[in-house]
Amino acid sequence: MKPSKKLIYVFAALLALVVILAVALPYILHFRGLHPDYDGETFDLSGKKALIVTTSHGVLNKPGETTGQPTGIFASEMTIPYYDFLDANMEVDVASIQGGKVPIDPQSFYYFVSAPEDERFLDDDIYKAKVENSFAVAEVDFKDYDLVFFGGGWGAAYDMNDSIVAAKVSDAYYNSDVIFGSVCHGALAFTEAKDKNGGYLVKGRTMTGVTQRQLKTFGIEYTPYHPELELKKAGAIYKAESKKILEPLNTLTVIDKEKRFVTGQNQNSSHETAHLMMKTLTELQ
Template identity: 60%
Template sequence: MSKLLLTIAGTLSAGLVITAVTIAILLPKILKAMGLHPDYDAGQKYDLQGKKALVVTTSHGVLSKPGKTTGKPTGAFGSEMTVPYYEFLDAGMQVDVASIKGGEVPIDPNSFRYFLITHEDKRFLKDPAFQYKIKNSPSIDDIDFTDYDLIFFVGGWGPSYDFAQSKRLAEKVSAAYYAETPIMGSVCHGALAFVSAKDSSGKALVAGRKMTGVTQGQLDFFGIKFTPKHPEAELKKAGADFRANHHPVADIFATVTVVDHEQRFVTGQNQNSGHETAQKMMELLSQRNAK
């Protein structure tokens, strides 16, 4: 009897191991089927040679609780940086990278886990030119936003700590808006770059504009509630017309991209909007060039 029990236990154990391995292997496909990093079939090829794009990231690399300076490593989320970067680069644009404080851009290490990594992330890991830009980014203080045609603000947990809080970033966003040249965009927490910017009368620049960012419900899914700024709450507080998609089953992957009435701001709900947001920005720029 004991031998039989041992045999059964061994068989069950082996079965559990095989099941776990199978799930691990299939996990990337399962998540993609649920909506993670969808293929953007509507993508077009744009020729924007001679145009310039700026990708702006956080400088905060620690997922710290209020009053603390230590925590898990975080920063910009990989695909929210690599997807727009390569969309713009492949359109022939000059693409620069800047961060709040300058220096090496912190990237959330979870971005590159095997079940989250994208084709663009893998391309980045083999791209010394892009990696050099990430390791040696200039501060936004040293960048003239009005020199650019497109400006993209990268999301991730990091921007929760230094985008809305940066007076200098708010001034740069306002200056870019009144220069009437740059089209600005973001995904996820990147929209926090806009909430402190003011118009010429001192009112919030985003007031009355259709905008989106990661929802409170999507943030609650991760159980991290101590980050200082949350996009949905901050955009609504600033008077933005907040838009978002929801899903009854896989709400964490629900996403949408929206454009404001002046076609100056293009915002995506989360990392699943990266391609569409970048593509929409280039579409608007191409239409402007055609006039």
């Protein structure tokens, strides 16, 4: 029995609607707040150096497990700050906790969530070489840089609060004028850093990072360290925006009173965080 013309028309209309929604989805998400554009001040920081620090953990797993869903840094949390710094004529290096190839969450390249800077990265052989051969954190000195930016992603929940990272943050804080920045889980780089009296370096500082609500939104069953909880435990004054129904579309960037730590809530905060770091650097020169 042949399908009626009416049924064919309905099917064609539904198919057309699905295609239209698929094409429009990236624009809808962007309009609602994903990877917002940043039209702020531009900078010329020739002669200055920046470092992007990423996770080395590439699997969502539980203790004792060696396999699981691939993860790593969320691409835009390393591509956006990198190109913001590079376009300001800064020299930009890349380090990861263990060094070598940086694991990138494959989901961050999905067409409806990727940022323009992700596409730029995929066509940039120089940057790709840096990501394939990143410096190990143990091999770099944060004091050699003017800006040090810690990216997030689910991988950072496993290793970004490494004791070596914490020690290097404390050392650079006390022995240089470096400005630190982070987005999302990158804030874990600060939660174990200690002050000269053995207390938490971030105590009393206004900071942000990914919220518990966002973790629940994505249905993540297990990651060992959560920025909102760890920042609060370390005594930071935790701030976050939750105005939008879809938590991953919220964004907030804050800076502490001393202007040494600039932190962004999630991947949507990358541009604003990078630019506020550069603005602060120019003000302190």
